[in-house]
Amino acid sequence: MQEPREVFQTFTRRFGLLNKTCCSVLDQEVSLVQSHILFEISKRPGSAMQEIADLLGMDITTFSRQIQTLIKRELVLKSPSSEDRRIQLIHLTPLGQQVTDGIDTEVNAHLEDIFKQMTPFEKTAVLQSITLLNEAMLNSDFCCKTSS
Template identity: 50%
Template sequence: MESLRENLQLFTRRFGLLNSSCCESCCGEQVSLVQSHILFEIRRMGNPAMVQVADELGIDLTTFSRQIRTLEGKKLVIRQVSPEDRRVNLLRLTAEGERVLDQIDRYMAGKIEQIFSFMSPFERESVIRSLALLNEAVAKAGSCCTITADKEVACCK
């Protein structure tokens, strides 16, 4: 019988739909998995501070700043100094960033629908409820792992 960890590892690897080979079919842009997560969180959080997004994604600020510079170069993100606190940089998507994220959304929705097509309505609902429960439990348990500047995953012990 497969262990829970094995199932999670396989799921993570198999579900890694947005990878280096999908860019042309997904959005026609060279957007990495990390960059797609950043775009998603900026939209979800509504013009957040850089540190908020970095914390949410578990990426150290140096690595995150480098990713933001790349996204700014691609004209997908704008960084602005907060009018309330000049030490804080706020992020927002450009119109092009919104367009790319919309294309990624459509691509992912299609892939998810394709996966769910192999399930009954009851199985789909069970998976959706189970994922919600798993996400809540993970959030409550917390995590101390971050992605460092040298792309290593650093976890507290």
Template identity: 45%
Template sequence: MENNNLRGLMQMIVRRFGFLNERCCEDCCGDDISLVQSHILYEISRQSSPSMQDVANALGMDITTFSRQVKTLVERDLVKKTPHPNDNRVNLLSLTVKGTATEQNINNEMNKYLNSLFSNLSVFERDTIIRSLDLLEETMKKSESKCCPPR
């Protein structure tokens, strides 16, 4: 496959998944959750009491932009910031009850869509795609590219 075609394929997959996630956030939550905010909620739920810097790094966001997004999520009672017990300069993040429900709603909607999408494939095709995506993700983690640094 030519590199231009490969890049175009990856761009379209990422774009379509981003649009899907964006629409999902609008439709399922009852809240006006942006795509970036949904990623923040997901990452906080994935980690155990992460620091703000940990989540910002995982998402590839600069801390200033990330802090503004977290401030909005705190104001909307979706995220709680707690000073680290050993270092008051560090804030730990957790989801509130409302934040957990919102993240779960987004997760449920995305899973419904993906299950629907994969239902059109054979078991072999589905498993092949999942294995390929796992392999791609592992390869990207190991990459030393300045364009896409490992996280």
């Protein structure tokens, strides 16, 4: 049996997590970090920038730079909160939603192709194992702590 680190190193490479660009949708090249940001904004439209940064485990400076890039590319809008003007709320633009939907389709097709190689029992076992691993990581003193 392989050592755990080797298993994760191989998984990371095969899933493309080391690639500079994770997705290309509607002529938009999206990095892995940007993909995660777009995904979380789509799940929580109108959230505060700090909330999404915390959820992703990113420092606000790095997150702000990524948001500025996504704003320039017309994928994200930022506006002050009506309750507290110091808080910036973020939303996807219609193009941002299209790109996010395209990434979802692409990733889901990739996962579907992977899971076609398994029996329904194996697929369920893998998903349950990953869920268990995510929960263990959340409770570990050595893993990054994020909100979810």
